[in-house]
Amino acid sequence: MDAISLPRRRSARVLVVDDNRENAILTRELLHTDGYEVQIAGDAARAEAIIRENPPDVILLDVVMPGKSGIDLCRELKNNPETRLIPVVMITGLTDRDDKIRAIEAGADDFLNKPIFPEEMFARVKSLLKLKEFTDELESAEDVLCTLGLSVESRDPYTAGHCERLADYAADLGEHLGLHADELIALRRGGYLHDIGKITVPDEVLKKGSNLTPAEWQVMRQHPVTGENICRPLKSLREVLPIIRHHHEHWDGSGYPDGLRGEEIPLLARILQVVDVYDALRTVRPYKRALSHEDSERVMTNESEAGLWDPQLVRAFFKRLQRGKAA
Numbered sequence: 001m002d003a004i005s006l007p008r009r010r011s012a013r014v015l016v017v018d019d020n021r022e023n024a025i026l027t028r029e030l031l032h033t034d035g036y037e038v039q040i041a042g043d044a045a046r047a048e049a050i051i052r053e054n055p056p057d058v059i060l061l062d063v064v065m066p067g068k069s070g071i072d073l074c075r076e077l078k079n080n081p082e083t084r085l086i087p088v089v090m091i092t093g094l095t096d097r098d099d100k101i102r103a104i105e106a107g108a109d110d111f112l113n114k115p116i117f118p119e120e121m122f123a124r125v126k127s128l129l130k131l132k133e134f135t136d137e138l139e140s141a142e143d144v145l146c147t148l149g150l151s152v153e154s155r156d157p158y159t160a161g162h163c164e165r166l167a168d169y170a171a172d173l174g175e176h177l178g179l180h181a182d183e184l185i186a187l188r189r190g191g192y193l194h195d196i197g198k199i200t201v202p203d204e205v206l207k208k209g210s211n212l213t214p215a216e217w218q219v220m221r222q223h224p225v226t227g228e229n230i231c232r233p234l235k236s237l238r239e240v241l242p243i244i245r246h247h248h249e250h251w252d253g254s255g256y257p258d259g260l261r262g263e264e265i266p267l268l269a270r271i272l273q274v275v276d277v278y279d280a281l282r283t284v285r286p287y288k289r290a291l292s293h294e295d296s297e298r299v300m301t302n303e304s305e306a307g308l309w310d311p312q313l314v315r316a317f318f319k320r321l322q323r324g325k326a327a
């Protein structure tokens, strides 16, 4: 027995999608003998239900199926942030070169030719599971950092729920602006991670709010760079780093840490900034009352005219909120 054990210490789970039931059962038996937990689906719809309910660690997917083809299913899985990290092995005929090219374009991770040779299948499944194990570990590392972000938030009782709201607002505004799925993921993570550098800011400074002494300001102003340093080792957070570093820049160049101005400030950072300011205005803090939606819009419009925020983004944000309310 050569069972692969993942970090969760359970048997690896394989989903076999094939409309030929005999083939599917044979593949299941083979994989069972190698210690895997196997589910089978006769078409794309059944496969999607299984994936939703209990995501597998690897999928063996027949190209030709009635209804939605294996290639279409593969493309959908790879376009969906929830499922794109699940390795997909496409099963094709030996001579179907066009199928292979289409499968590569759809994002397939590997191929198996029919008839399937057990040793070849075991080798491919095993190597893809190894890869999955690494991506799972990376995901857990990201989860740890996001939890750390939340723990920073929890040090200040007045900012409860702030990270989550920012993640929602920022991804929503990004979607409204037509951004790519990867950028939306970065915005969501940015909601949780942008202030992670405050972990090194002492409580008495963090909770003081306004009226910081120059020395305290200096400590506070370091949090974007500290946060960037904390998250830099994780390659998967590459797109989040500019959000963390630049979320306190100002449109007119008066912000920190780099004094960037206008569109020099990365777009994702400007988006997070707009939703961050809005949420801060709308919530009560020890040193200020909560503003109404209308007053927040007035304040932010004035501040963007005064050079603090990207005026176009502020307009787009309130337009989006207005549309959301009307819907």
Ligand SMILES: [Fe+2]
Binding pocket: 194, 195, 223, 247, 248
């Ligand atoms: Fe901040």
